[in-house]
Amino acid sequence: xEKVQWVPWWWVAAGAGGLVAIGAAVPLSxxxxxxxxAYLVVSTVLLTVxxxxxxxxxxxxxxxxTATRSMLVGLVxxxxxxxxxxxxxxxxxxxxxxxxxxxxxxDGYVARRTASESELGARFDMEVDAFLLLLLCVxxxxxxxWWVLSIGLMRYAFVVAGAMLPWMRQTLxxxxxxxxxxxVCGIALTLVAAQVLPPEANLAVAAAALLLMLESFGRDVxxxxxLNLSGRALVSLEKASTTAPPSESR
Numbered sequence: 001x002e003k004v005q006w007v008p009w010w011w012v013a014a015g016a017g018g019l020v021a022i023g024a025a026v027p028l029s030x031x032x033x034x035x036x037x038a039y040l041v042v043s044t045v046l047l048t049v050x051x052x053x054x055x056x057x058x059x060x061x062x063x064x065x066t067a068t069r070s071m072l073v074g075l076v077x078x079x080x081x082x083x084x085x086x087x088x089x090x091x092x093x094x095x096x097x098x099x100x101x102x103x104x105x106x107d108g109y110v111a112r113r114t115a116s117e118s119e120l121g122a123r124f125d126m127e128v129d130a131f132l133l134l135l136l137c138v139x140x141x142x143x144x145x146w147w148v149l150s151i152g153l154m155r156y157a158f159v160v161a162g163a164m165l166p167w168m169r170q171t172l173x174x175x176x177x178x179x180x181x182x183x184v185c186g187i188a189l190t191l192v193a194a195q196v197l198p199p200e201a202n203l204a205v206a207a208a209a210l211l212l213m214l215e216s217f218g219r220d221v222x223x224x225x226x227l228n229l230s231g232r233a234l235v236s237l238e239k240a241s242t243t244a245p246p247s248e249s250r
Contacts, residue, residue, distance in 0.1 A: 036078030062111035136189035
């Protein structure tokens with residue numbers, strides 16, 4: 001069991017080596033390196049805690065693919081910070097993001113083929129996707145404006161809402177459309193980051209991604225609201241039936 005919990009740290013070591021290699025080509029400030037390492041360490045600590053709580057006996061090939069994606073996101077974190085500081089390589093960042101997006105379709109396939117699907121693996125995959133989208137939004141602010149951050153922050157707003165409202169923490173039904181929306185938004189934001197389109201097209205692409213994300217989250221919130229209302233109605237009916245006076249027999 002202890003061996004399984006140490007496995008994710010191999011990717012932290014690989015990420016640290018990747019930061020050293022990137023630093024040889026792109027000037028990375030101590031802040032950029034520190035934040036890249038911070039993502040790798042924090043995400044791995046959370047993953048390790050999840051493995052311990054679930055008593056995992058093996059890490060699994062699908063989790064290995066997701067961990068590779070997470071390692072790439074750590075490198076993108078450092079490059080995004082470097083971009084905010086005025087020193088980055090767009091080609092390198094877009095290449096790393098493209099690799100991470102391509103692997104997004106691999107981990108689920110591997111999990112199904114190896115019968116290693118798990119709730120922890122799905123959550124790990126989702127959180128890596130969410131943070132990568134947030135990084136792309138931060139990178140794209142310079143090209144389309146601050147409003148693009150709403151795409152990346154939507155997932156975290158949903159989590160905060162769940163912490164404040166218990167009914168928002170209900171398990172959502174599986175829906176493949178969520179993965180499609182995440183992938184399309186990732187591709188759209190990467191196109192904006194690559195700067196291969198005219199400014200007007202960048203705005204249109206980012207706006208389309210925002211609308212897709214609003215539709216996806218809106219559908220989930222609507223489902224949760226309806227579930228909450230139906231639950232309240234059921235509770236009210238049960239209370240009414242238990243408090244109503246017995247009817248006279250004829």
